[in-house]
Amino acid sequence: MQASTVAIVTGASRGLGQALALGLMQADTRLTTVARSHDPKLAEHAAATGCTLQQVQSDLANPSAAERVAKQVVAGLPAGAKRYVLINNAGTVHPIHQAADLDNAAAITAAFSLNVTSVMLITAAFLQAVKPLQADCRIINISSGAGRNPTAGWGVYCATKAALDHYSNVLHAENHGVRIVSLAPGVVDTGMQETIRGSTSIDFPNVERFAQLHAQGQLAAPADVAGRILRYLSSDDFGTTVLDDIRNHA
Template sequence: MTQHLTILTGASRGMGLAMARQLLNADATLLCISRTAQPALTPLAEQAGTTLLQWTHDLADSAALGERLEVWLGTQAGTAWRSATLINNAGMIPPIVPLSEAKGADLAQALRVGLEAPMQLSAVFLRATKNWAATRRVLNISSGLGRRAMASQAAYCAAKAGMDHFTRCLALDEALKPNGAKVCSLAPGVIDTEMQLQLRGADDSDFPDRENFVRLKAGGQLSSPDEAARRVLAYLARPDFGRQPVADARE
C-alpha cells in the first residue's frame, strides 16, 4: 500500500492544472477529467514517474461519467492504495446577467457542472471504494460566493452553496461508517484565472460588482493558480482534514 490515487476534475487549466502539476510524483496515480486533455502534463508525468490518465468528458454529462468511473474503480485492487482522493474542482460561470435574463440552457449547464457532477462523482467514488482500507478523502472546491450573495451570479452562487451544504450532509453520512471518508468543501480564495477575466469583462449594467474585481486585479490581491493550488493541497494534507466540512483555505 504505497500508491496514492487522486481523481481530479477540471485539470486542464487554471488552479486545476496547477494542482495536477503539483500532484505528479513517483508514488502517485493521477486521473484527470476535463473537457479537453492537457498535453503538457504527459512529459511531466513521465519525468516524475507518475501514472497519469486523462479522460476527456463534459462534466455536464455526469451520469455517464459516473458510470465510467464506477466501472474503472471496480477494476482496481483496493489493497493497492494507501490513499484515494476525489477532488471536485471543475466549475463554470454562465453568461453574467441577472437571473431574469438568463437562458435556461446556460443555467442547466452551470448547475450540472458545478453541483450535479460533484454529487454524482462523490456518490460513485464513495460507493466503489467503501471496502478499501485506504484513507479516503473528498475535497470539493467551493467559493466565497457560495457563502455570500452577488447580483448576476445566481447560478454560480447556488451551485457553490449547494456544494457546501451537500458536503455537510455527506460528512454526517460518512461519520456513521467504520471507515468513513473525510470530506470538506473548501473555498480557495480569489485566484487569477479565466473566470476572473470573465468577471472583469462583464458589462457594468449587467454586473454591478464588476469594478470590485477590477480593483482586486489592479491591487495585486489575486492569488496565482500555483499559489492557490499549493494552499489547497496543503489543506488537503492536514491531519485534521475533514474536521470542518465547510472551510476556507486562507484560514
C-alpha cells in the same frame, strides 16, 4: 511500483485544477484527471516525475457524459494504496446575469450539471469504489465564498456553490468513512476571473472590483493556492471543518 496515493481531479486542464494535478504528481501516485481537452503539460510532467497519469476527456456539463465518466474513472482504482483522494474542481461561473434575465434554461441546466450534478455522480462512484478498501479517503469539493454570501449577477453560481456546500454537509452527516471538505480557494488568477472581468456592469455590478484586483496584482497564483490546498489535504486536521476556506490555513 504500487501507488501510495490514488487521486482524481476534475477540471484539470487549466487554472487551479491543473495546478492541483501538477502538485499531486509523484512517482508513487496514480492520477486520473478529467477535462474537456487533453493537456500536454500534464503528460510531460507525469513522464518527468514518474507519476502514472490517465487523462479522461469529457464535458461534465453534459449529465450523460458525467455519468459515464463517473463509472470510468473509478472502475480501475487499484487496491492497496494508503490514500485515495477526489478533488471535484470543475466548475463554471456562467451564466452571469441579473435574476430577471436568467431565462436561458440550457445555460442554467449546464451550470448545475457541471457544478453540482457531476460532483454527486463522481462522488457516489468514488464512495462505492473506496468503501471496501478501508483506506484513508479524502474528498475536496472546490466551493466559493459565493455559496456563502449573495452576489448580484451570480444567481446561478451562488446557488450551485450553496448546493455544493450543503451536499458536503450531508456527506459528512452520513459518515461514509471519508473526510470531506467544501473548500473556498479565495480569489485565484484563473480563466474564470477573465470571464468575470469580461462581464458588463449591468449583468455584474461588482465587475470593477475584480478588474481592480487584477490590475493591482491581488489575485492569488494558482500554483500557490494549489500548494496550500495540498498541504491542508495531507494534514491531520483535514475534514475537521466541513465548510472551510483555504485562507484559514498556512
